[in-house]
Amino acid sequence: MPLVSSPGLLPLPSLGSNLLAAHELMSFTLGFHIVLACLGVAFPAIALTANYLGLKHGDEAAMRLARRWSKVMAVTFATGAVTGTVLSFEFGLLWPRFIERFGSAFGIAFAVEGIFFFTEAIFLAIYLYGWKRLSGWAHFWSGTPMVVAGIGGAFSVVAANAWMNRPQGFTLDPAGKVVSTDPLRVLFNPAWGYEVPHMIFAAYMVAGFLVASVYAVGMLRGRRDRLHRLGLLIPLTIALIATPIQIFVGDMAARAVAHDQPAKFAAFECVRKTGAHQAEYVGGVCTSGGVKGGIAIPGLDSWLVGFSTGTRVTGLDSIPPAERPPANTLLHLSFGAMVGIGTALLLLGVWLAIAWRRRRDMPRTPWFLRAVAVSGAAAIAALWCGWIVTEVGRQPWIVQGYMRTSEAVTRAGGIWWAFALVVLLYAGLGTGAVLVLRAMSRRWREEGEEAGEAEAPYGPPAAAGEAPA
Amino acid sequence: MTRADVAAAIRWIGATLYALFGGADFGAGFWDLVAGGAQRGERPRGLIQSSLTPVWEANHVWLIFILVVLWTGFPDAFGAVMSTLYVPLALAALGIVLRGAGFAFRKSIRRLGARRAMGATFALSSVLTPFFMGTVAGAIAAGNVPAQGNGDAFASWTGPLPLLVGALFVASGAYLAAVFLVGDARRAGGREAALAARSGDPATPALPNPDLETYFSRRALGAALVAGAFAAAGLVALHAEARYLFDRLTDQGLPLVILSALCGLGVLLSLLRGWRRPLRPLAAGAVVAVVWGWGVAQAPYLLPTSLKITESAAPPDTLAAILAVFIAAAVIVLPALGLLYWLSQRELLND
Ligand code: HDD
Ligand code: HEM
Ligand code: HEM
Numbered sequence: 001m002p003l004v005s006s007p008g009l010l011p012l013p014s015l016g017s018n019l020l021a022a023h024e025l026m027s028f029t030l031g032f033h034i035v036l037a038c039l040g041v042a043f044p045a046i047a048l049t050a051n052y053l054g055l056k057h058g059d060e061a062a063m064r065l066a067r068r069w070s071k072v073m074a075v076t077f078a079t080g081a082v083t084g085t086v087l088s089f090e091f092g093l094l095w096p097r098f099i100e101r102f103g104s105a106f107g108i109a110f111a112v113e114g115i116f117f118f119t120e121a122i123f124l125a126i127y128l129y130g131w132k133r134l135s136g137w138a139h140f141w142s143g144t145p146m147v148v149a150g151i152g153g154a155f156s157v158v159a160a161n162a163w164m165n166r167p168q169g170f171t172l173d174p175a176g177k178v179v180s181t182d183p184l185r186v187l188f189n190p191a192w193g194y195e196v197p198h199m200i201f202a203a204y205m206v207a208g209f210l211v212a213s214v215y216a217v218g219m220l221r222g223r224r225d226r227l228h229r230l231g232l233l234i235p236l237t238i239a240l241i242a243t244p245i246q247i248f249v250g251d252m253a254a255r256a257v258a259h260d261q262p263a264k265f266a267a268f269e270c271v272r273k274t275g276a277h278q279a280e281y282v283g284g285v286c287t288s289g290g291v292k293g294g295i296a297i298p299g300l301d302s303w304l305v306g307f308s309t310g311t312r313v314t315g316l317d318s319i320p321p322a323e324r325p326p327a328n329t330l331l332h333l334s335f336g337a338m339v340g341i342g343t344a345l346l347l348l349g350v351w352l353a354i355a356w357r358r359r360r361d362m363p364r365t366p367w368f369l370r371a372v373a374v375s376g377a378a379a380i381a382a383l384w385c386g387w388i389v390t391e392v393g394r395q396p397w398i399v400q401g402y403m404r405t406s407e408a409v410t411r412a413g414g415i416w417w418a419f420a421l422v423v424l425l426y427a428g429l430g431t432g433a434v435l436v437l438r439a440m441s442r443r444w445r446e447e448g449e450e451a452g453e454a455e456a457p458y459g460p461p462a463a464a465g466e467a468p469a
Numbered sequence: 470m471t472r473a474d475v476a477a478a479i480r481w482i483g484a485t486l487y488a489l490f491g492g493a494d495f496g497a498g499f500w501d502l503v504a505g506g507a508q509r510g511e512r513p514r515g516l517i518q519s520s521l522t523p524v525w526e527a528n529h530v531w532l533i534f535i536l537v538v539l540w541t542g543f544p545d546a547f548g549a550v551m552s553t554l555y556v557p558l559a560l561a562a563l564g565i566v567l568r569g570a571g572f573a574f575r576k577s578i579r580r581l582g583a584r585r586a587m588g589a590t591f592a593l594s595s596v597l598t599p600f601f602m603g604t605v606a607g608a609i610a611a612g613n614v615p616a617q618g619n620g621d622a623f624a625s626w627t628g629p630l631p632l633l634v635g636a637l638f639v640a641s642g643a644y645l646a647a648v649f650l651v652g653d654a655r656r657a658g659g660r661e662a663a664l665a666a667r668s669g670d671p672a673t674p675a676l677p678n679p680d681l682e683t684y685f686s687r688r689a690l691g692a693a694l695v696a697g698a699f700a701a702a703g704l705v706a707l708h709a710e711a712r713y714l715f716d717r718l719t720d721q722g723l724p725l726v727i728l729s730a731l732c733g734l735g736v737l738l739s740l741l742r743g744w745r746r747p748l749r750p751l752a753a754g755a756v757v758a759v760v761w762g763w764g765v766a767q768a769p770y771l772l773p774t775s776l777k778i779t780e781s782a783a784p785p786d787t788l789a790a791i792l793a794v795f796i797a798a799a800v801i802v803l804p805a806l807g808l809l810y811w812l813s814q815r816e817l818l819n820d
Binding site: 071074075077078079081082083084085086088089091092093096097099100101102103104105107108110111112113114115117118119121122123124125126128129130133134145170178179180181182183410411412413418421425428429432433435436439440443 | 522523524526527529530532533534536537538540541542544545547548549550551552555558559561562563565566567568569570572573574576577578579580587618619622783784785786787789790791794797798801802805806808809812813816817818
């Protein structure tokens, strides 16, 4: 191994702290990107639904929503594209050994992703800027490739992640170098079948609840016109349809993880000793003496894994100490939060369905709107929790069973500085995006639909129209 | 040709397209930066914005393409580059974030102060990003990236050659952008004249766009000269710092170098004579020829002179997958890209 030949930006950062810094930087930037990625995957379908309803029924409010949402997408897409580009750099900058050793296998999925990114960027531009000059239906159809590209993009990135959990499709020489690959086996690894749909439905939930929550807040503030009702109902319906499917897929995922990634499962379920009749714990802190403070449901954990309380579940005692995931309590609570939020959102759907059957309208109580108003944040929280379960639960491995994260990390100095800079930068980026979106919505309210952007970037004040923004 | 050569060629095609479209995209930002105060710069900035808006995201996917093909097809080289040149690469990534955010936010806000701040962010990072990318290319050309990685984090890219290549990236982008904008200004002028003629309203005379055309053709001329000067200085630096590349560039690569110079002269002539048609193909030709000249000169090496293409290549099935993706991209993406540029050139895309 070559020694560190560069002094780095900081005097002698130790590798240990480099690993931690790289962890923090990676998870922070991924956590940020993933929210925008969800909008990239699912927002086009939501906007196109409104567009379709608008065209089909000549519904002006639906058309207006589609137009507004496409402008919102322009902002979230740009933010998603730049944060995604940062991730591509980061793989190399933070984990050069990982890419060096496994890039020829892991990278295949990302190469496929390129096609979808192009498709998405191209048709987004056509849809976004084609409102004025393309005919209604031609314009609608120009948006549909985005839906396919979003799903394809999610497939390829998450297949790469699934491969890190269940690597296959390559052979190593004695020195550990990849000497041959089987691209199809890399892509269609055993974990893709549940991770990919779970992510896609998560994206539809996050985007749907998030957009609905914006209009719920508006309605709570007294804006109860048709625009707001539709703006709430269209995305909410889409998200609520995704919810039960998501729970079904999640259940499948949990069983598969129990089988294929027993260390992860044992860690997030706090299973100490291998055996049958394992209890399921709701909440609580994992300690070496078992779960403290949670509610125990006897036998349920075993039952969930094998539909019988007699099912044997691998405990951490069967995993060599050096291969046990860290932070079991964090994993346990994250998993619990994801499941809890999923269940709560399912109940929200049940509530709406009952009210709709009774009166063909949503529940009248403001509590319903309040629940929708927080559903977007809740879905994002579930998304993050799920990723914590997947990623922290895989530790200490970066490629399960083949490469430890500590072997993969860069030797470059100054990662903590980079982390601090990126946090500041992304704080600015996030704040900027939110401010821009709020200013746009205020402008729409005050000046009506056609309050577009000024023509030139910044003309003299009189020409640019110093709008109250 | 081995599969490794094919994969290397695919990456080079990606690099060429990025140099053209990404380069022009950055260059437009350069002209935004130097367009002057709000009053004076209003019209050039307006043209720049309307030309860039529909295409800037697609233009940058080429970068992702290059990165991904490199890390999948040539993982060792990727690791070596990343673990050595992380400083300019991180700065380029920073520039990409600031540029994208600045551009997208500027379009969507109204307040003059905030627009200016966002515009300045966009424009400034449009210059810094290609500069740092250029230093990366220069450092690789100079042979400063050792095959096993972890080369010197600063000395590797702060020599004369990397810095010159950085400057050359900025200048050639500005040159391409100015040439493209000449055409855009012409079209925008034609459209406005047609609109005014149709409305027959003497109170709104056709906006005099010929002046924007002149504006950008003067700048294209300046940028062409500056880029040419940097390229010539680059050759001198190449002679001193990258002898291997220099020797091959003046041997195998010579026809392409000459072709590039001829295209460049053709652009100058067209600009002086006011010929518009050959302008874009010639300007693009000058850049493509240089990029391929470099590729030919570097040929068996990915990192001159320590890592050969074949030594760094991924296993054959991975390379075949890259080829398959490339073919799929050619079938799906190229027509779509063509559609996008066609629609945007026909002014069917605007808001
Ligand atoms: C809206 C978000 C959301 C909701 C409501 C749920 N999940 Fe989830 N979950 C995710 C969003 C998510 C994710 C997108 O964050 C993850 C991370 C990796 C992945 O494939 O999906 C995930 C991972 C993930 C994993 C780990 C997979 C692995 O590491 O390979 C399991 C076992 C579950 N989920 C199980 C569930 C169950 C039983 C749910 C029932 C309610 C559930 N999830 C709801
Ligand atoms: C699909 C895509 C993803 C891929 C390919 C991926 C890949 C990686 C890689 C290479 C690491 C470095 C190893 C490490 O730091 O331990 C990592 C860590 C991590 N990722 Fe992911 N990741 C993906 C998605 C996500 C998302 C969306 C999130 C968050 C919301 C996330 C959260 C984390 C966390 C928290 C860690 C650190 C684990 C630890 O510190 O123990 N990942 N991931
Ligand atoms: C480790 C992980 C990841 C990397 C390296 C990554 C990389 C990227 C890159 C480079 C872009 C910009 C493409 C452009 O310029 O148009 C991007 C955008 C995007 N990414 Fe990611 N990504 C990661 C995780 C994810 C995940 C987990 C998903 C989805 C489920 C996702 C979905 C998207 C989508 C849909 C876009 C399009 C632009 C947008 O929606 O804003 N990405 N990503």
